Amino acid sequence: xxxxxxxxxxxxxxxxxxxxxxxxxxxxxxxxxxxxxxxxxxxxxxxxxxxxxxxxxxxxxxxxxxxxxxxxxxxxxxxxxxxxxxxxxxxxxxxxxxxxxxxxxxxxxxxxxxxxx
Numbered sequence: 001x002x003x004x005x006x007x008x009x010x011x012x013x014x015x016x017x018x019x020x021x022x023x024x025x026x027x028x029x030x031x032x033x034x035x036x037x038x039x040x041x042x043x044x045x046x047x048x049x050x051x052x053x054x055x056x057x058x059x060x061x062x063x064x065x066x067x068x069x070x071x072x073x074x075x076x077x078x079x080x081x082x083x084x085x086x087x088x089x090x091x092x093x094x095x096x097x098x099x100x101x102x103x104x105x106x107x108x109x110x111x112x113x114x115x116x117x
Contacts, residue, residue, distance in 0.1 A: 103117050
């Protein structure tokens with residue numbers, strides 16, 4: 001938009017009476033609303049967010065008062081899960097596993113030479 005057009009609009013706005021200014025502000029708000037972060041302080045001050053805040057806090061209270069769903073089976077630790085699956089490995093397969101896996105993990109993972117322990 002050319003700067004001369006903007007100047008014309010500014011001059012026209014300066015001639016508006018208070019009632020016409022209110023209509024202009026309403027039109028601008030409906031057709032070109034300010035970003036939410038710019039509107040938030042005025043919306044809070046005017047009480048336009050009160051019902052949303054009350055609804056949200058009510059939802060939060062309802063969630064905190066809701067009973068926990070029943071657990072179908074007891075929770076397991078990671079160690080319990082690993083041990084369960086290790087018990088499923090056939091004995092002949094376990095016999096081929098290295099017994100120094102933890103101390104020599106660099107050898108088994110990266111192929112580095114074994115360290116003396």
